[in-house]
Amino acid sequence: MNSTLQRNVVIVGGGLAGTAAALALSDNGAGTSGNSITVLDRRPTLGGRAYSYEHPALEETIDSQHVVLGCCTNLVYLIEQAGAADSIRWYDELFFLEPNGNRSRLKPGALPAPSHQALSFLRAPMLGLGDKLGIARGLMEFLRGYPASDAESFRTWLQRTRQTDRAIRHFWEPVVIGALNDGFDNCSTRYAGKVFHESFLRSPQAGRLGIPALPLSEWLVPLTDLARSRGVEVRMKSGMTALEQLPGGRWLVGTEGAAFEADSVILAVDFKQTQALLQGLPDGSAAAADFDHFVPAPITTVHLWYDREVVDVDHAVLLDTRIQWMFAKSRIRKWSTYRGTYLELVISASWPELKMSRESILRAALEEVAMFFPAVKSAKLVKSGVLKEARATFSVTPGLDRYRPSQSTQWPGLFLAGDWTRTDWPSTMEGAVRSGRLAAGAVVGNARQFLALELPPTGLMPLLIR
Ligand SMILES: Cc1cc2nc3c(=O)[nH]c(=O)nc-3n(C[C@H](O)[C@H](O)[C@H](O)COP(=O)(O)OP(=O)(O)OC[C@H]3O[C@@H](n4cnc5c(N)ncnc54)[C@H](O)[C@@H]3O)c2cc1C
Structure with a gap:
């Protein structure tokens, strides 16, 4: 790995983009004399939107199922690097x-x-x-x-x-x-x-379809452990409140209780926050105006626990319904059958559901699920929950590419990361990881240095791909 001097880097945002940036830079010498990497996030755990949490009323850990594809080489490599390759179940x-x-x-x-x-x-x-x-x-x-x-x-x-x-x-x-x-x-x-x-x-x-077999925050713990073991300082519950360029070009990042000076800052937060932060910088208004073109899109998930087995597949696309996808999480996570079935139903682009009550979403979902899996009619629904994520992803609207910013900015020492920056990928974990690696590359002066290789095309495809 190239050992270009990177000195003090502060990464704001510990989603997959920020975490990937920290891990890439730490491959490059964090914790060694004169170099330091600090990740700040306002949440209690790393992972950003790829998170799970303890639902107090349900007494269950829930998340919105995230999936990967075999072509997500940067994400898969990161998980493998953290020694957690077995945590993804692959389906052909x-x-x-x-x-x-x-x-x-x-x-x-x-x-x-x-x-x-x-x-x-x-x-x-x-x-x-x-x-x-x-x-x-x-x-x-x-x-x-x-x-x-x-x-x-x-x-x-x-x-x-x-x-x-x-x-x-x-x-x-x-x-x-x-x-x-x-x-x-x-x-x-x-x-x-x-x-x-x-x-x-x-x-x-x-x-190939890959499904994490653990709740998402648990799934990503090995990444935090790896970062810490390499000398990255990870500070949770540390939301950035101020960003300022100092005379001489260094940066000052402020949180509620602390201030950090850095040679480089990677902002790995969402486009709304980045827009507000850039607007506060000299000549920042024009760059920030581009971010008005981003449209957030919602995902709603319905979680159902039954007292017995009700499905015979681990996942399925459901046609002619509001529900796009069914994940049998109890099967994916290999629960013993005596624990019953835990199903998650995913409704993508769920603008109508944002306005509906949880009760009506649940009622409609139960009706739909019974059409596909009649066994649910004779099973007992032990508990249920509905999770709405209003800003789950951004839409790749026609013409958006020209507004997706590069990871390098007009301000020396300030870099951007996040699934929404220019990656050639839609709003995905792979896009986020790529953005982090590109930002880390930009910090050390070689943008593509940390990118993983693509999977090679097979069969006749090498002859066909341009
Ligand atoms: C319901 C749902 C389903 C999804 N399904 C899939 C899927 O199946 N497959 C897939 O690949 N992707 C999926 N995604 C998208 C995926 O989660 C995102 O693309 C990816 O996690 C984005 O990572 P990120 O690091 O760019 O941003 P984020 O995860 O949003 O990270 C930004 C981080 O910045 C932190 N932050 C914000 N402001 C501050 C501040 N002032 N100071 C400090 N920290 C701050 C936040 O706490 C957060 O941790 C889904 C997303 C959702 C919500």
Whole structure:
């Protein structure tokens, strides 16, 4: 690893972006003479939006299920580096369930990429032949990669490639809304194309689905432990209240009870806070104005505990419902069957649910879940909860790329990180980790130094990718 002098770095925000930045820099010599890395976060644990907490009334630890894909190489590498590779359960197959009992299973078969899913796709009852031909024609557009420009909306693309209504409802919509957390008008074809290229075409490994088998905060503890073991000072419950550039170029970061001088500061907080902070800096208003283009998007999750087994799959996409995804957390976490079943139902892009009462969300979810898993009708619902996250992700709206800032700023020594900065990724943990590594690279003067390698394309894909 390059040992460029980094001296004192303060990282504000200990989400995955800030944590990844700290770990990258600590590979580069934290704790060695003259160098120090401090992470400040206002919360009690690192992990930011990827968090779990003890729900006092339910007496359960709950979180909103996060998933990864095989192509999330920077995140997966980070987890492996922290010795926690076993904490992710990997799945090669996806189940798509219809209320009429039809079950479609997409999984890699004997054919080489990009056709590895073709046999299971041809057998899938959720789509007719015409739908499948349209989807195959559409996927061909993402064979070689995805568009460089993010100007086109995915709705325009669906119309342009003449997708059928059923192909949209049973294939394009669940994947796009599940991955990008917004409707077709608010997702650019560039990022939708990236999702399809990586998940369905590049290689079986890139498209594998990984599910953390622990509550999220517990899942990420090894990252904090690794950072501390490498000399990173992690200060929780330390919200930054002031940021100032000192004469001579160093920075002063203030919290309620302390002040830190630094050669470099990485702001790894959300776009709203970054906007407010930059506005307070000399000539900051213009840069901060760009952040008005970011739109936060909500996710709602419904948590159900039953007294017995009620499902026979670990996860499934539910079609023709408000619920996009079912996770059987008790199965994923390998609970013994006597503990019953813990299900989480995910409703992405859940603007309507933000305005609904928890009781009505729960009522609707219970009705829907019974359509797919009739066993719940004879089981006892032991407890239930609803978790609304109003600012879960940001939407990759068409044209947003030009407003996503680089990790380097116009102020020497000040850097940005966060899933929303320029990473070529949508709002994901992988995007956050990449942003942190890019920011760490910018601190040491070599932006891509800490990025992990992409998974290589397999089968025929090396011949096709541009
Ligand atoms: C419900 C939900 C479901 C999701 N599902 C998935 C999924 O399935 N797969 C996936 O990849 N991604 C998913 N995401 C998105 C993922 O969680 C985020 O993209 C990622 O965690 C963002 O990390 P970050 O470090 O950029 O930002 P954040 O996690 O927001 O971190 C910012 C940190 O800054 C801290 N902070 C803010 N202000 C201050 C201050 N003044 N001083 C000090 N600290 C401060 C905050 O406490 C926070 O810890 C989901 C998100 C949610 C909420």
